[in-house]
Amino acid sequence: MVDKKLLGRENALDVIDKVIRWSPGDLTEVILRSEFTALTRFTKNYIHQNVAESDYRVTVRVIFGKKIGSVTTNSVDDDSLKQAIEDAAAIARLQPPNEDFEGLPEPEPLPDVNCFVPETASFSAKDRAAAVKEIVEIAKERGFEASGAFSTGSAELAVGNSRGVRAYNASTYAALSTVMAGEDGTGYAEASGRDVRELRPAEVARVARAKCEMAQNPVSVPPGEYEVVLEPLAVADLLDYLGRAGFSALAVREGRSFLTGKLGQKLFDEKFNMWDDGLDPRGFPVPFDLEGVPKRKVVLVENGVAKELVYDYATAKKEGKKSTGHGGFRGWGPMPTNLFMGEGTATLEEMIRATKRGILVTRFHYTNMAHPLKVLITGMTRDGTFLIEDGHITKAVKNFRFTESALRVFSTLDMIGREAVRVERTVVPAIRVPAFNFTGVTEF
Amino acid sequence: MKELTKKALDVVKEMGASYGDIRIVETRTQTIRTRNGNVDALSSTRSKGFGIRVLYDGAWGFSSSSTLTEDEVVRVAKEAVEIARASASVKRDKDVVLSPVKPVVSKWTSPVKIDPFSVKTEDKIALLLEADRLMADRKEVKVRIGSMACQREDKIFASTEGSYIEQTKIETGAGIEATAADRGELQRRSYPTSFGGNWATAGYEIVEKMRLLDHAERVAREAVELLTAKQCPSGVMDIIIESSQLALQIHESCGHPIELDRVLGQEASYAGTSFLTPEKLGTFQYGSEEVTITADATLPGGLGSFGFDDEGVPAQRVTIVDKGIFKNYLTSRETAHELGQVSNGAMRADGWNRIPIIRMTNISLEPGDWTLDEMIKDTKEGILVATNKSWSIDDKRLNFQFGTEIAWEIKDGSLGAMLKNPTYTGITYEFWRSCDAVAGKDEWELWGVPNCGKGEPGQVAHVGHGASPARFRRVKVGVGKW
Numbered sequence A: 001m002v003d004k005k006l007l008g009r010e011n012a013l014d015v016i017d018k019v020i021r022w023s024p025g026d027l028t029e030v031i032l033r034s035e036f037t038a039l040t041r042f043t044k045n046y047i048h049q050n051v052a053e054s055d056y057r058v059t060v061r062v063i064f065g066k067k068i069g070s071v072t073t074n075s076v077d078d079d080s081l082k083q084a085i086e087d088a089a090a091i092a093r094l095q096p097p098n099e100d101f102e103g104l105p106e107p108e109p110l111p112d113v114n115c116f117v118p119e120t121a122s123f124s125a126k127d128r129a130a131a132v133k134e135i136v137e138i139a140k141e142r143g144f145e146a147s148g149a150f151s152t153g154s155a156e157l158a159v160g161n162s163r164g165v166r167a168y169n170a171s172t173y174a175a176l177s178t179v180m181a182g183e184d185g186t187g188y189a190e191a192s193g194r195d196v197r198e199l200r201p202a203e204v205a206r207v208a209r210a211k212c213e214m215a216q217n218p219v220s221v222p223p224g225e226y227e228v229v230l231e232p233l234a235v236a237d238l239l240d241y242l243g244r245a246g247f248s249a250l251a252v253r254e255g256r257s258f259l260t261g262k263l264g265q266k267l268f269d270e271k272f273n274m275w276d277d278g279l280d281p282r283g284f285p286v287p288f289d290l291e292g293v294p295k296r297k298v299v300l301v302e303n304g305v306a307k308e309l310v311y312d313y314a315t316a317k318k319e320g321k322k323s324t325g326h327g328g329f330r331g332w333g334p335m336p337t338n339l340f341m342g343e344g345t346a347t348l349e350e351m352i353r354a355t356k357r358g359i360l361v362t363r364f365h366y367t368n369m370a371h372p373l374k375v376l377i378t379g380m381t382r383d384g385t386f387l388i389e390d391g392h393i394t395k396a397v398k399n400f401r402f403t404e405s406a407l408r409v410f411s412t413l414d415m416i417g418r419e420a421v422r423v424e425r426t427v428v429p430a431i432r433v434p435a436f437n438f439t440g441v442t443e444f
Numbered sequence B: 001m002k003e004l005t006k007k008a009l010d011v012v013k014e015m016g017a018s019y020g021d022i023r024i025v026e027t028r029t030q031t032i033r034t035r036n037g038n039v040d041a042l043s044s045t046r047s048k049g050f051g052i053r054v055l056y057d058g059a060w061g062f063s064s065s066s067t068l069t070e071d072e073v074v075r076v077a078k079e080a081v082e083i084a085r086a087s088a089s090v091k092r093d094k095d096v097v098l099s100p101v102k103p104v105v106s107k108w109t110s111p112v113k114i115d116p117f118s119v120k121t122e123d124k125i126a127l128l129l130e131a132d133r134l135m136a137d138r139k140e141v142k143v144r145i146g147s148m149a150c151q152r153e154d155k156i157f158a159s160t161e162g163s164y165i166e167q168t169k170i171e172t173g174a175g176i177e178a179t180a181a182d183r184g185e186l187q188r189r190s191y192p193t194s195f196g197g198n199w200a201t202a203g204y205e206i207v208e209k210m211r212l213l214d215h216a217e218r219v220a221r222e223a224v225e226l227l228t229a230k231q232c233p234s235g236v237m238d239i240i241i242e243s244s245q246l247a248l249q250i251h252e253s254c255g256h257p258i259e260l261d262r263v264l265g266q267e268a269s270y271a272g273t274s275f276l277t278p279e280k281l282g283t284f285q286y287g288s289e290e291v292t293i294t295a296d297a298t299l300p301g302g303l304g305s306f307g308f309d310d311e312g313v314p315a316q317r318v319t320i321v322d323k324g325i326f327k328n329y330l331t332s333r334e335t336a337h338e339l340g341q342v343s344n345g346a347m348r349a350d351g352w353n354r355i356p357i358i359r360m361t362n363i364s365l366e367p368g369d370w371t372l373d374e375m376i377k378d379t380k381e382g383i384l385v386a387t388n389k390s391w392s393i394d395d396k397r398l399n400f401q402f403g404t405e406i407a408w409e410i411k412d413g414s415l416g417a418m419l420k421n422p423t424y425t426g427i428t429y430e431f432w433r434s435c436d437a438v439a440g441k442d443e444w445e446l447w448g449v450p451n452c453g454k455g456e457p458g459q460v461a462h463v464g465h466g467a468s469p470a471r472f473r474r475v476k477v478g479v480g481k482w
């Protein structure tokens, strides 16, 4: 069953055609989004928040020469659209030309990627409650308390412009996460994807429960430099920073990236490979960006060598290149959106066995960039932090604060997990790093 | 709108809901951003819709829609009850009980001297571009940004208990920043503070008060000077924190841990819980005697000010920490009942499509009786830090680490060299217990934080913090390898 609230390709493109026809601009761009999302949240083994939302949003950019006005409205009737066009034209006329404006992209053939799974779109509050019940029962068997969230939804994105771009995509989304809490330790697991049937609540619950069991009675270990085994959730966090801080063509041009003047150099361990691929179904596929440009696979790092950057239309045009389909963030410039890290050959077990005295990290919490050129990141560990001694996990430890450079992590890692997993939009394996800087410790 | 709210409340009552409320919200925002001499974004956004929240069989349900028609109101009301029915299938051992609130019929409008929507857009652009030009002289400055935004929110709240409240709130914010890069170093400086500048529940008068043009040249100069400044030393020393960074410190280490929904586990799976567990209420020594912290939703101009919260509870002033002792949480009707209290009015939703959750109002450090000058003179060895650059804190809000844009050495009672990449870290209550000086009223400033994230699905709240500079003894600074 297709969710009947979606506009569908024809109606969505019809809105876009109308706006372009009515616009007085030399150029016009329209982005239409519709969103039907729902989320069930639970704490201490019961559902405490349960919400749903339906929304349509249209953003119109009316352009005279290099003067641009942008209006967003969430009413899609003809009168509201006409008003939005008029307002956008009025504010466009008010301003001096934007000399950095490079025009709008031309149409290109769009890849055919299926992002819509009817079973996800029709997943109901009742279905989500049943999954939560399953998780809660698994927690209760050990006397634990489960908290978490289960969200499902469908969305549409349509992008069009007066040069002929007409892009439409319908997609679905599902994400499930749970923290299980015992007396004095917690464990976490999550799953997400376009197909809700891939999520397997009981499996997620069992992983979180196993972590939680191991996490009880944590001891305090002094901060310092340790060998670490980082599980995929932690790796994804660092990889996202690395991607955003370094691989935007605009940031490189402006000297804000660690890659300025260093493209083509070997900056990372030769086992390290990283790319952006919006079309790979192992991640969250999406056929085009917010400028309506098809997603292209971009090899960011190959065998440790920094290779390519992501581009939006304006940044690409300035350098005589082609957009890679990473646009639509306006002045922020292009950004990687679907990162992948290449697998290695190790199992998690082997990485632990190779560790003399180190820390196994399940995930990080509240990370933030302390210095963008050094990609120096600080944050906490959370929901399953363990001491490894002589190749074995020996005990749970209290959570650490780390202050460490992602550049150092990916240039010194010595083992890479053989299985990459989806962590929201990023697909990564576990890694082992011989030295990682923990700079503080907390009380739990 | 009264017919629509009545329809919604009738439908949920007919379906057997024990409580229901509806909010109809329309938000209008204008955003201007200049970047390197160009108008990089000039946009206007309108969003309107409604959300219906119900209690059915002792459990919550919520649904929302942007289509404001009677048919859709009926559909959404029914859906909210259906969702609550699903919630009740995985229920707690006891029903949700709401602490009482007196039903009110009222109107509230935030005070505004100059309606920001009435100021000519050309004039706003001209101001930002002039600030941009003043930052443009130095070749090391790679990115210059000016931003300004204003927002008007019109909101109706109606409940099955008989409340009908109309509120209009106008907010305005602006700021500038310069990012300099050269020879492998990158530094940023901003004014009045980072991440979009300062914000208030006020009109364009706040922008005029900022005098952006008077500060633009300095901002650019300091960004460039930071490139070659000394690295902040590592060690344990006294630090003096300027008001806007202290605002962030209050936000992360006091504002979030006093949210009673967090304390009770309602955010456990996402942002986390709190070290301020209920047995600490009234006795725990959160800080030194110098530390008195209030939550005040009635502060004129505060970004976290309002007339009534999104449960129809009137705005209040509450003492959170009294001379160092932890006294009160921020509460909602549901969570207050758990502690045998009534709500102190901290429930707010990020628009029509979100449920209200507990949010900070204006959480402020009350002024002391020092001056910044006296503090510096009284400090033998330490640093003065200013303007937030990065923040991080654990999921019970104990171990924090902040980075700031800039710092200065303090040696034998006077300010010395500029320092780059300052960071400091600590454990919340140890840190606040080490506070031995707070500057007075004259140096007390109210800051607006327009980007506080919480909840699933994500909600962004606009909150306020007042603070004057304060000194903390023996803090760990210069964390990590630089």
Ligand SMILES: [Zn+2]
Binding pocket: B251, B256, B451, B452, B453
């Ligand atoms: Zn916050």
